[in-house]
Amino acid sequence: MEKDFSLRELNTFGFDVKARYFQELKTLDDVQELIRNHEFISCRDAALSRLNGNTSHILILSGGSNILFPDEFYDGFVVYPNLKGIDILDENAETVMIRCYCGEVWKDFVDYTVSLNLYGLENLADIPGKVGAAPVQNIGAYGAEVKDTVYQVHTIDLATGETKIFSNEECNFSYRNSIFKNQWITHALSQRDTTGYPVGTRHALSMIFAVDFVLKKHGELKLDYGNIRNYLIANNITNPTLKDVAATVKAIRAEKLPEVGVVGSVGSFFQNAIVTMDKYLEIKELYPDVPSYPVEISPLPAVARDVINTEGNNKHKNVISSEVEKSHKSIKIPSGWLIDRAGWKGYRENHVGVWDKQALVLVHYGGGKPSEILDLMKKIQDSVYKKFGIEINPEVNIVASL
């Protein structure tokens, strides 16, 4: 275990945040050792005793490519799962099942599956981060989402050391969301599990250590999203292969997004906006070129169903009624377009700014503090709200202040 450990290399924003305690886990035996560690136990007990806040003294950090620490010191215990390994578990005429451990780098795993000519992950090429984090927010890009390839997710409980498998259905995947991300909704409601701990807290202490994927030997390529088809045509590729699609996605990403490790960023900082049809028509009247996508109708996550069944908490009922509304008659408007139209693209203020090739991306040029990004975030949110009457929300996970 390390003390006052710098996380600068472990968050792609590149902020020099220090963690009071830090432990890398390379094997499941390391996990068993961790749960006997004195400092870990005291942080865990502090986390478990908090019933009503969104705070915890334990943070499970993966590739750090979708996280923002609001302060320069994290006064808790950072657990860094880094188990390695890729195993082919099963194979038939149509599919291959592959287990990938959490510490593998996502883009290397995608390259490996593409090199085997397996379909399913090619549109998700070059997304930064590690495999263990991919299911948490159901990573997606260029018309594909990881949920369509995940067979099951293996977790280990950092309170008891017990392992648990979540089937694809139990993961409750939706746009940039899953049960692993939703955990705090139930936490805030103080529901207790059979051992007396708040339900959400128990999820929060579950660490994903491996993911099983099912990939196809023969599949259809997804070319209709964004610029993929145009890019292929422009490069005289009339009959694209799986490898052509992965290479195209990489080329398009490289044109739009800052290079990881060179300029600090977390990819999309905001989620795309989901608005009512009325709101969309109002905006379209003023800006006929507004891009939009229909929102997929997805079943409510089980966590949300739990919330609906719980009486007497209006705040959370509101969250869910807007979820219900969202899943039924909504339109997605790219927040990058809203921010661009509000005039922020290429804006720079001291050490931070808005990427000049994709306004959804906030960047840290080095030497800055997380508070600078938070200030910029608020200014952009206010300005977009003022211009369009739309609230845009962060996609990045902002670590709760203790």
Ligand code: EPU
């Ligand atoms: N747009 C602008 N100005 C901008 C940026 C975008 O007008 O500065 C317009 C574009 O012209 C386009 C539309 O907005 O019509 C959508 O832009 P883009 O295709 O770049 O995709 P996005 O919706 O902004 C999403 C994901 C990205 C993913 C891309 C490609 C979210 C929050 N973001 O971005 O994911 O790579 O689609 O599939 O869903 C990430 O999560 O970190 C990420 C980069």
